[in-house]
Amino acid sequence: MRPLALLAAGVLVAACDFAPPKPDLNPPLPPSKPAAATPGKSAALPGEDVLAHRPGIPPLGAFDAPVPSVLTLPTGLKLYVVHRPSAGLEALAFISRQGTAADPPGKEGLASLAASMLQAGSAGKSQAEIAAAADALGANLAVRAGPDALTIGLSALAPRLPEMAALLADVALRPNLAPDDWRKIQAQRLAELTANLSQPRVAAQAAFLAAVYGNGPLGHLPPGTLASVKGLGLRDVKAFLATLSPGDSAIVAVGGVAPDAVRSAVERAFGAWKGSGQRAPRRRTEAPPARRPRFVLVDYPTKPQSVLVVGQPAVPRSSPDVLALELANAVVGGSFTSRLNQNLREKNGYSYGAGSFFAFGRGPGPFEARTSVQTDVTGKAVTEVFGELQRLVAEPLSAEELEKGKALLAFGLVEALQSVDATTQAVGELFVFDLPLDEYRTFVPRLRELTSSAVQDAVRRVLDPAKMTLAIAGDAQAVVPQLSAESTLGLPAPQMRNAEGQPAGRTKPVVTAGGASGRSQTTQRR
């Protein structure tokens, strides 16, 4: 399948109505391989008169993306509501602005483990009892720790809202935090991290983040490492959760329930919550190191593919360049016809797919280009990836690429705001990143104003391929000589990293490991 994850990995990309109709789309299109040119074939096919004329693309009206209503309860807790009268479902989320980027050095994984402990029993009920209560509502309860926020969300049939709100409040505000549950959650996390050691995809990302951000706020994967998780205790989790406060949290509700009913259900469930009064720790704001390794490698002997990540720290979500950068990304790696995918998949046949994304956050999240390539063409593939990134910086986008990027981002917003769960996430980002309430409604007008030179200026302010880091998880013996042979890259010898991204030092490189894979009974084009 198309690497949608790449598109969705950052903040919501996209917008709300459509590129203006193009003037040149309506004339009949001559077949570029006319029937007459094919020997021995009659020119008259059925329907030729129809097929020879490319359909016109009529103009579209604007899409009015939702603008949530916002209310602040006396405790400071914010309530964002989007009412969709025709929706049979209602989604509800509790969002608090404490995330994995606040994990102190040596305590990587803390926010994520706290999220797991919220699902290990609450309000005196066991883990199984809480989960069964959600199941009985038909609700998909999930807790997630991202770099900048902890999110607990669920959705179910709209009439279930009062029960959903009560359950959400139990999970968010009254976790049991029992020592026995903590031991189980910690052991399970260690097992998951062990399983991840055999996933080259995970190792490449861990090595990239550690190389680019060092011990900074964004230098680790959310689940932490075997060493950091072993060092954490229930006391750390309790201290973390005590810093959640109504003034730094919000409830988001999207769906078929009328705003008044949402308000009363949320007030009943959350109105009394005042927090512990403890101040949240100061946010970590260390800048990424100026000197970063250019090339890190995790050794997986005999693997048939190399997983590649090429990138660097970019800018925070608050940067005025975000929109221009999203547009540039749509063209270089955020679509099927993107330069990276066309080059690595269609032209060279090195890969099943290649793409890129920006992960904008409160901090300067990364820009990353990613692909998996056959082991024996790894060197050539890396040269092609850097070549495309250099071209992005060197040349402005063509007029066609600029318009394509705008059209894709505009419809991307329509798609991102279809389901109540996805809309809840999009609205949540307004809170997490302090964005204007009409962010999505003004998206397309802002998009339309972008010019090719404005995009190129933004790209040049933020991206510099000469300072990008290459992370590879693959067969070192096969890959290293290939990269030395690619002299135009000018890369140094690799720093060896283990499967958790840490310097491998003199220890023997990790060989491989395991992790449960989602099985798929279907096989897709992308």
Add this chain to the structure above:
Amino acid sequence: MAPALPLALLLSAVPALDVPVTRSQLPNGLKVLVAPDRTVPGVTINLLYHVGSKDEQPGRTGFAHLFEHLMFMGARYVPYPEFDTIMEAGGGVNNASTSYDVTDYYSVGPSNLLDTFLWMESDRLLTLGQEMTQEKLETQRKVVLNERRQSYENVPYGKVEDVLPPALFPKGNPYSWPVIGSSADLRAATLQDVKAFFATWYVPSNASLVIAGDVDTGQALAAVTKYFGFLPTRPAPREATAPPATLTSEKRIELTDKVELDKVVIAWLSPRDGTIGDAACDLLASILARGKASRLYQRLVYRDQLATEVHAAQETRELQSVFQIEALARPGVGVAALEKAIDEELQRLRREGPTAAEVDAARALIYTDSARRLESLVSRASYLNRLQLTYGDGATVTRDLERYAGLTPASLRETANQVLGPGRVVVEIRPEQKLSSAQEVH
């Protein structure tokens, strides 16, 4: 705990479940379903061809999926790579997928692209075979071999996908090889194979088209007639059949892989798509392993701490389905301990059946799953097309869900005894070499 949710309440709460659909069929056999929704400024088309890996010839496994890739390599009026460039220039995106039973293609974008989508699909359905070249085949053969590497060979435990189908189904059965196929067969595919496959399977009478989104039904049907009505009538291909496979005893397969942890996969043959038994298996899978209240999660992951994770699924197929349980061990735990705990839970389920609360919760989850599948245009169109394949012209979401409404603890106990018995395949995967890399890392 919430009271059980009757289907009638669900339907009154979720009017969207009763999706209004207009059905039609062109003289050449193409089935057409239009589901208008004026609340979203977009449109999707889902074009399903009733051909999957089950229809492949011996020595050509993986071909249906390779062919799916070739559908994007250009036809006469929309030559490569314009299918994608025209679409993305207008803000649309597309994808396709191949399963054991079907191949489906979707496009989604602003609603002003409807005619463009239909035009491009019609062109390739009429002319793709004539425009196919060896060069196009080689391009996508490379891509698919890389897909095989990325999704199976470079994924821990990925080789289970190769061994399970021939162990579950006898030689010659259409489900006895995996959808992705073997590398050798993918390398052996010829240009002649491509043209013959296209001529046989890609005909209007073997296809079903769903249009969903911001369209007027009459205008949409007129556009379909304009772009597909002239396609010649071609004989519908023969549908795959197979006598039901049976497993009378346990088959055990032992594998090694470059992994850290042991894993076990247990699979049974189970009732086919559209049956009550298939619905019962969905509920059993949910009761066994969906979410943190499920039996296998509580027992293996939480209480006994034998497993890192556990999954169960009814993999619904047209001729015969597969019920599967898989468990990934904790460090230091072997497959025997996992299997013992799983078997004890299965015995308890077969002996006592589930509780009424478990059945009600599993059913409530299925109902909201359905409501969620109807939310976005792409998944709604895909769901409607699959229902059409399963139930024919009487297909509705309600009819699909009614299969679940009458299920009880007693009937599920009976299904558990019928399906989850001793005739099964057990795949055990162990690390190639016992590394203590968990320690080595630090």
